[in-house]
Amino acid sequence: MLDTDLISRARYLLNDAGRGASTSARFYTDASIARALTVAQADLCRAMIHAPHTPDVIVARLLKTAAVTASLGAGTAVPSDYWYCLCGYKNSPYQFVPKVPVGIGDAFRTRGGSFGPNFIYVKGGLAYGSADTMVYWSLPPAIGNSGATLTPFPDGFYHLVKTLACRELVAQEDRDAVDRWNYFNKEFQRKLLSFT
Amino acid sequence: MPQVTWADLKDSIAQREREAELFSTPSENEEFNPYWDPADVELLLYEISCQLLREIPPEELEAIGSTAITVATYSNGAVLPSNTVKVLGAAIQRNVGDSLWVPAVPVDPAMYYQMADVTSDDAAFYSFVSGTVVFSGNAIGLTLLTEPTLANFQADLPILPPAGYDEIRVDWVHKALMTEDFIPGGRL
Numbered sequence: 001m002l003d004t005d006l007i008s009r010a011r012y013l014l015n016d017a018g019r020g021a022s023t024s025a026r027f028y029t030d031a032s033i034a035r036a037l038t039v040a041q042a043d044l045c046r047a048m049i050h051a052p053h054t055p056d057v058i059v060a061r062l063l064k065t066a067a068v069t070a071s072l073g074a075g076t077a078v079p080s081d082y083w084y085c086l087c088g089y090k091n092s093p094y095q096f097v098p099k100v101p102v103g104i105g106d107a108f109r110t111r112g113g114s115f116g117p118n119f120i121y122v123k124g125g126l127a128y129g130s131a132d133t134m135v136y137w138s139l140p141p142a143i144g145n146s147g148a149t150l151t152p153f154p155d156g157f158y159h160l161v162k163t164l165a166c167r168e169l170v171a172q173e174d175r176d177a178v179d180r181w182n183y184f185n186k187e188f189q190r191k192l193l194s195f196t
Numbered sequence: 197m198p199q200v201t202w203a204d205l206k207d208s209i210a211q212r213e214r215e216a217e218l219f220s221t222p223s224e225n226e227e228f229n230p231y232w233d234p235a236d237v238e239l240l241l242y243e244i245s246c247q248l249l250r251e252i253p254p255e256e257l258e259a260i261g262s263t264a265i266t267v268a269t270y271s272n273g274a275v276l277p278s279n280t281v282k283v284l285g286a287a288i289q290r291n292v293g294d295s296l297w298v299p300a301v302p303v304d305p306a307m308y309y310q311m312a313d314v315t316s317d318d319a320a321f322y323s324f325v326s327g328t329v330v331f332s333g334n335a336i337g338l339t340l341l342t343e344p345t346l347a348n349f350q351a352d353l354p355i356l357p358p359a360g361y362d363e364i365r366v367d368w369v370h371k372a373l374m375t376e377d378f379i380p381g382g383r384l
Binding site for chain 1: 233236239243246247250251276278279280281282283302304305306309310312313323324325326327342343371372375
């Protein structure tokens, strides 16, 4: 599905199609719908990542790895699309490196001036710890208005995003907003459940 | 198994909405005509059809030989099709040439990295990282639920079981249309 298709589908659900009973003047600009879709997508990904039962086949599409160098010293700058750290690992020999809260990382480092068990944490845009590689969730790519094919998720996910964006947009209107908000909210919850 | 054709489903929605004329004449500039375009209605029907695929028990899909279910063998790190929405089953071949395929257990990505140095003789697990499937062993057979295209539905391929679900789809589209299909007093 193209990003322009998604915007168009959101627009007709918002009763802003510019045909038939509605006027040709449009209430929402393409840019404002695209922005609502981008925000909704990030909200949804964040909720799925932190949910107890994550639909891995969906959100794991955002997982990436990055090399961590000089990790025991000054720290390594995280990639520009860094969102959340999942964990780390070492090669040769392979070792799993768990993520720890920032405060615990500090404590490991200061206790006796040495690192104890393997760990990784991110503070101030820098990754610290004993991993060679960090595994992180990247930010979902912004939804634009350029006719680009939406990636990396299947179309059904973007319909879920669309429903959430519509819910948020109608909540900002006053007339008939409650009925429509209820509809989009029920749709959103049902679509969300269908992925688990 | 006989099924209602896609075209008939669209017609029944139009009749229920009493919008049958909409499907043969343009709706522009007709004040009291509904503004739903047949193409938009079809997209709603497509959307709910894909959603039902995710919701209903996979056994019902097996029973009709749904084309939305694909079975394929992947190597470690292979890219999954981008229209994959669920994994219904997995079996791992531990070594090249093994005739035994072991039922595989899904683990979350962090668990995968924790178990990555466990040999494939001791475990059969898989996970998803960055749009790829990762696992222990030589090969993995995955049963995937994939989203059909609109053209697949238009061609009346066996995708959804006919009994029961046609009515749900028509109802859902009706619900979506009803929510929006009012005369917007402030906009005429």
